[in-house]
Amino acid sequence: MLQPELAEKIVREVQRLISEEIIVVNIDGMIMASTNRERIGAFHEGALLTSQQKKKLIITEKETPRLQGVKAGINLPIFFQHDVIGVIGITGDPQSVTPFGEIIRKMTELLISENYYGEQFDYHSRAMETFVLEWLQAHVQSPDLLERARALTINMDLNRIALIIEFEQREFPLSRDVWSSILNSFSQNKNDVLTRSGNERIIILIDCSASFQPAAVKNRLEQYLQFIKNSFGIAAYAGVGQCAPPTNLHQSYAQAERALKMAKRTRKIIFDEELTLEMITGELASEVKTEYIQRTIAPLLGERDLLDTLVELFKQNHSLKNTAQALHIHINTLHYRLKKIEEVTHLNPNQIHDLFCLYLAVLFLDEYPKIE
Incomplete structure (x- = not known):
């Protein structure tokens, strides 16, 4: 002692x-x-x-x-x-x-x-984190897993939604006291399971067996992320999977991971059921995405102005007027840059096929090696 x-x-x-x-x-x-x-x-x-x-x-x-x-x-x-x-x-x-x-x-x-x-909190946190990660990877509930669930007072027979909260990168890891406050402040129901995952994530497994309302979950999440922001100055976003039976909880977690990728880009709360194009792009291997960028917008990677212009064009829903205003450039300068993009990539931003190819490449940029 x-x-x-x-x-x-x-x-x-x-x-x-x-x-x-x-x-x-x-x-x-x-x-x-x-x-x-x-x-x-x-x-x-x-x-x-x-x-x-x-x-x-x-x-x-x-x-x-x-x-x-x-x-x-x-x-x-x-x-x-x-x-x-x-x-x-x-x-x-x-x-x-x-x-x-x-x-x-x-x-x-x-x-x-x-x-x-503090030691008790650390012990329980490690036990819960280890258990939840093993649970999410298991396709069969082993006797050992069930026994540990009973020790942690977790009901493994419920339908659940997997939810992942990720913090924006910080210079220093969170202290024990901050983690304790964050984990204890989530407005959870008695059957919800919540744990930290490493230094940047929280995993929440929400009971969706009865009277489940996605709008209520989103409201709880928005309040929770706002609390974290106001109390500790930590910005966070979240990906939410779909309701799954106990044996398929790993699928809900995979959906939450997929939604989190979009949430990371938009800094919002994203539900997997809201995804359309991202359902497909999220399944592509990083090697495929890298090769795709090489075949499309690679010539723009060394042309910062042209690349920023293309990214802003999509942010502004292809509105030339709004894009020029956002970039603080004249509309003629924007036309010149779009023409230059077509010359170096051989893809015309004014043609739907080529525009879609460019859009996919911009989506994949998040996973591409950073440009210095």
Whole structure:
């Protein structure tokens, strides 16, 4: 329970309050951490007595010769769930340091409690993440998987929708406290399953067995993503699969992955059932998409202005007026660029077949190696 790393943390935190020498001792009387590094590993008889008697022990200068390894000061038992798990000692004049005693003990017990529940959160998060990922890959519910589901109080007999939330890339990973707040803030029903997946994703398996309403799910998601944005400054988007029976949950997850690719591009919440063209393009191998780009718009990859013009053209639904305004260029300049695109790609943006070929190539750019 009281490990050396935690003991060191306690010493550092308590040292902020008082300048006296601090020790943290285990229930066997061995000093685990101290502001005086030379005392670490030494036996402290006063702390042992404190641990055994479960009460504060004051040691005066006169009493130090009769107790092994002690200095004048105060020793306080550290309690966790009504049991003594260690002792914290403060060296100095007992009259001077005793007033700090209860404050320091409460602070120490709070640190231990936070550490314990943090470890419990980490353990449960890892167990849930591992279980859910195995569940999503399983086509058959094995006895081991069912047993772990019971331990996690998960009902595996329900129809569910798989939902993936992905955060935009950040420089640093989220802290435990942030993850805890995010995971505990989703407005979920009792049968919903929610877990983190790595440092960038949340997987939610929503019960859709009865009275399921996609609009209600979208509303919950919008509120949740807005909460994450407002509370932590993290932008996120989501892909949602379709309702699937227990044996086909992996299919709903695959649909959510497919929808997420579009959500990543639009920074929105996308339901798989809304996809049309993306159903096909999402199934193509990345190698095929790369080769397709090479056969179509590869000559534009080194022509930033032309490529940006083509991308904006599709954003503006092929409106030349809106495209020119968005790019802050004259309409004649836009016509010149479109003519140049046709010359280098041999695809005419004014012909439906060629326009569609160009559009597909632009769609595939997200998976193409970044252009410097």
